[in-house]
Amino acid sequence: DQQVKQNSPSLSVQEGRISILNCDYTNSMFDYFLWYKKYPAEGPTFLISISSIKDKNEDGRFTVFLNKSAKHLSLHIVPSQPGDSAVYFCAAASPSGYSTLTFGKGTMLLVSP
């Protein structure tokens, strides 16, 4: 039973346009959400996060939106660049004390020139 779901395995976007990656979760105990970016043969690297007390967090070209009532979050990348091509994982942490992460399956983003 997946607690974090990324229903789009892949997404293709043209350079300069907006990329929107979506994530749904089922566990209402999750209180912190993160997006990780992963290139082949590398470990995931942290991209951006949001606490459950907020509904938006912005960092440069990256913005994460959280809709708690819908248990939904999204990552917006604008403008998209070819170097953004990677697998993006949505992850959630619960207040267990040491922040074990629950990951989605990932969405592969391809940004074409």
Place this chain on the structure above:
Amino acid sequence: GAGVSQSPRYKVAKRGQDVALRCDPISGHVSLFWYQQALGQGPEFLTYFQNEAQLDKSGLPSDRFFAERPEGSVSTLKIQRTQQEDSAVYLCASSLFGMIGLAGGYSEQFFGPGTRLTVL
């Protein structure tokens, strides 16, 4: 080193062999996590250490899996009598802090490049 390192990067084992995977966390990081990432899946939690204490091993799939961090720094994940379903990338992550406390919050996890285990 500057980041989390793992060795070996690739390991091929025959079914039934024992393997040992090593993780060198960022120096001074209290917390260390092991995750398993099967093909086409996201990473799944295996076990957590705070310094040398293994506080959570709820994600270990069977008693063939064993992890240790005897001196609170380097950690080893051992898999005995490997099976084909053990084939996956094993990721190690470390974070600076341990227990977050009742106030919540999050201590960022830094991931290593992983060890890709293939069991034939």
